[in-house]
Amino acid sequence: MNKNTILAKTGQILYGGDYNPEQWPESVWKEDMRLMRLAGVNFVSIGIFSWAKLQPTEKTFDFGWLDRLMYLLGENGIWADLATATASPPPWMSRYPDLLAVDVDGHVYSHGSRQHFSPSSPTYLRFAEALVKKIAARYAKHPALAAWHLNNEYACHMNMCYGEASAKAFRLWLKERYHTLDALNAAWGTAFWSQHYSAWEDVQPPRKTPMFSNPAQTLDFHRFTNAAFLKIAKMECAILRKATPDLPITTNLMSFFKPLDYFEWAKELDFVSWDSYPDPLDYGELIGARGHDLTRSLKPGRPFVLMEQVTSHVNWRPVNVAKPVGTMRLWSHQSVARGADGVMFFQWRQAASGAEKYHGSMVPHSPDPEKTRVFQEVRELGAELKKLEPVAGTLVRSRAAIVVDWETWWALELPSKPTEFNYLAAIEPVHRYFYERNIAVDFVTPQSDLSGYSLVVAPTLYLLRGKDAKHLDRYVREGGTFLATCFSGIVDENERIVPGGYPGHLRETLGLWIEEWWPLGPSETRKVRLGAKALSGSRWSEVIHLKGAKALATFEEGYLKGKPAVTRHALGKGQAFYVGTVLDDSSLGVLLDDLSRGLKLAAPIKAPKGVEVTLREGGGKRFLFLLNHNGKAVRLPLGRLKGTDLISGRKSGKAVLLKASDVAVIELE
Template sequence: MPELSDVTRGRLVYGGDYNPEQWPETVWLEDVALMREAGVNLVTVGVFSWGRLEPSPGTFDFGWLDRVLDLLHENEIGVSLATPTASPPPWMSLRHPDTLMVTADGVRMSHGSRNHYCPSSQVYRHYARAIVTALARRYGEHPALRLWHVNNEYCEVCYCDGTAQHFRRWLCEKYETLGALNEAWATAFWSQHYGEWAEILPPRAAPYLRNPTQVLDFKRFCSESLLQCLRAEREILRAATPEVPITSNFMGLFAPLDYWQAAAEQDFVSHDWYPDLTDPTAHIGTAMSYDLMRGLAGRKPWFLMEQSASGSHGARRPPGHLRTQSLQAIARGSDSVCFFQWRASRAGAEKFHSGMVPHRGPHSRVFREVTALGRDLAELPDVVGSPVPAQVAILMDWDNWWAVSGAHLPASIDLLARLRDFYEPLWQLGIVTDFVRPCDDLTKYPIVLAPNLYLLTASDADRITSYVDEGGTFVMGFFSGVVDEHDHVRMGGYPALLADVMGLRIDEFLPQQGSLSCTSELLGEFTADFWADDLSVTTAEPVAEVAEGELAGTPVVLRNGFGEGTAWYVATRPEPAAMRALLAHIASRAGVTASPQPEGVEVVRRGELLFVINHRPEPAKVVVEGKRVDLLSGERVSGATELPRYGVRVLR
């Protein structure tokens, strides 16, 4: 099977989305000249060009795209050729209005933007297959073609009647009988018993809470519907060009599509990332998204498909920051640095989105930085394909995310915030993490963290139990082990199947509106908030407890020996310093070395290289062990060394 190495060919990929159809052909020659100056070696073409490629049904106009691909090939620039199926042209919605998506409130979308199609529409799927087939036949053997980019940022969710029919077919295949569905959905509650398949609808707008299992199954169905679209395009491309890699771009921690399943359908994982540049800790969330991509890729390199060259979320990227974030991606496993887009648009809804060539043109700070970054990446061929070692895993499961997002829960659980509660202290400690599923092999990690596992299957509980029993260290956050795969509560006390592993049983949840004063011999005095549990200790040892008030004496951190391993339960949200101290202690006990750096400084090993990155606008000093050479500057580095603002060293 083709893979990312067929695209990189021994060097880091550098480029971005190229939209030549927005410009006169006279500009194209300047574009390729500037691309060569900047060191660009690959561009994505055609993402939103369906209307130009097929101006009327079945009538194709490929002449302009022929000229573009020929020009890029003549200038030794490879092409990531996109299927344009994320944005159907106006003729489709005019002739087939049922291809337009409908919201949960019953509002049918119109064309004039993007991503307006219904993934379940057979008409949409027919035309999508047709345009993809035409592209594959025409360009499958073009020498510029390096990879296929399928669709763009799959995210569509529809509630129309066609979707309802598709949902029923999916449910019939899943449950086979209405009796099984009624049991799974607990339809005895609120008189929801279904006597015919035709009675079942998507979870549209309702006067009060929807059936949680219906909502969960609809989210599963929507993800599967998008996967069906992806598979259909992939199979056409695979049949025509079996040696050309296929990918589709993800968007970090994004709910509608199960990225574990989607990653398995592609030859490598791609990522679009636009951090909030007004957030001084955005680099931590960025690192978390990059680590997730590496996990989705099976600990293999991944592909940074999009980022901004000059800003995002209305904020300007400060001088030097483009290089910092880009090399952070390389440090955490990417074999590419690409942007949206090559040339900033002069019209349209995203005309103030950034570009590698901004409105000012090549005589600009942004283009100078783009060109300098191209030179930096050319100095790092040895990093291509190399791994990023990690000794700690964080469990991330889309089924659990969908289930724990329900409006019917005791408190509003933001899974991304819970992940960040565990991830950020590890980042500050210099501990690199992998994201894995509960069903994956956990034995390679000394520590496995589960910030939240509200939904836990029996097989995953068995795997976690075996992991701890055989010597692993497991750390679990609150509101975990509560329901099964149908979102039914497991009776007998939480965390049910993991109660013996954790050495405790929870009788009642105690969401908190204010803060808790806590005490611990290990952690000292600290505050916590958001959650507590009314629990009974069986074999666990309380490590921290509430110090005063109505809950005085209630354990909030517990440790339990189980078999050859140890399980920790964090029953609240400790303040950041306490959480960092707790995870540092757990890491030390498990033999995982922490290497904390000055605030805002990140040190990551990839292969034989050490990346040292300063994310702050002020200089920082770090200590480098041994004698090393900075591949970017050629300097020899040893002992204490200063990193300038947004400075990066790549040390051999």
């Protein structure tokens, strides 16, 4: 099997859900198989929370039920995404004192929920390794096995552990990173506040302190936490790859999840997958699109899988509204439109007990689930996804990119800044611009290959290594267009101010230096003039001095009146722009519209507001996705584009009529 594609073994768009038959008597399983076949299910995740069932005591294992389940799936033509079951240790393991995680206040977590373990616990690592080895050996050659599923939503509920096991592991991690205490003291700036270390044993996690913790120490603890969880995943991957070198491995990520650097995680996975739960009351299609775009970007050149979503309603919000009729179908097709080759749900059959018994499912609580609205929508979606088989393996191609850097996120949101920054609040308006104009956009890191992008936008890239700044500078000099927004390039990887003036390593690229910052109050705004256009900034302003750049826009009021607010620097074959305030959405749109027009970035076709348009390409084929998020019908002219709608089977003609919440997938001629 070629594990570079998740479809090499299935040959279909994956469809199914998280299946937990251990919660039900085996008499229910055969009915599950019948309903799965009826719904078009071809792929299920199993065993995710089954550790206690597989290993009921420290010295005993029970795989009989899983053997019977795997046989049943194979008999019914359903592929298994078999989990390593390490997501939640069984109760007996909590007898070991190092297992349980400890929060920043010193409180010890208890068994009774999930993810209560310390990622640095030797006990956890020992038992997890043994379990994965047994599962891998037992099922490596099983004909129903299509993929491995590591753990589940790593670090979702418990991430930063401050217990003794973590303290010991943190010191070992620091020794590997810095080698000597002198190097550690220099990196952490321990001359400040009398924090100089003379023994490794004195170094602790950044536990509760009376005032600000050392920012470099806290940043390193973020890095360590990411590495501690990734160590678990790497351990599991090594076992699975030895047993099944040709089977793909994944784990379910969670989009913009702060504790884990998903670009690092994606390097260890054969395909990426994620869990999407946008609130139907909160512009869910935009939030879903942003998550799809990030997940697609983590593993360039490969489709991803939407591993979890809900059919109707979740159980963990104050008010758990159901998705309106048609929304589940629409949002499922959105994932395929933005690069997914699999559409999955949590979960298959709604639980009868436990903390998630009110979470929606593919088979809801009902004496006759087959006749429920939810199951009928599930069945209809399954039939439609079968028609999209030609789309599988094709890709979304982008010429625009947004820089995302997890270490910037960790460092930027540490306390004691000139103003309080929210990293996602800087990223979201930029993504929203491209989404609303149907311009394909990827997310990249400062280290990514940028050669294929005409425009790269870096919102508030606060932390920037010198080598990464050189990489961005080279991108511009070789013909790229780069846009950085305020408070970028300020510190290096150790959270130290880059000497020579702001914006540090970006000074030459941007052709300017910044004398001082002028944060604005919550209700303050500043008028900005861009030629004949009136723009508006808020929250931030700064005194910019030009050193090669030219002012495109100036502040129009206050102390900074007449001083640069937006600049452009011609550099080599390219150009670098800088924005010294936080532009509102409309003003940001004016600036990005100018850049997009100049770079000929445009949607595949023109569409009215609320209609999402994407293009997937590959193997000489092109597929135009049209999704109507409006509550009314719309008519879309296609111009010279012609093709056949894979869902309806109809020729497209000169225009497509989309009903409210409707979808068309046109294979273009």
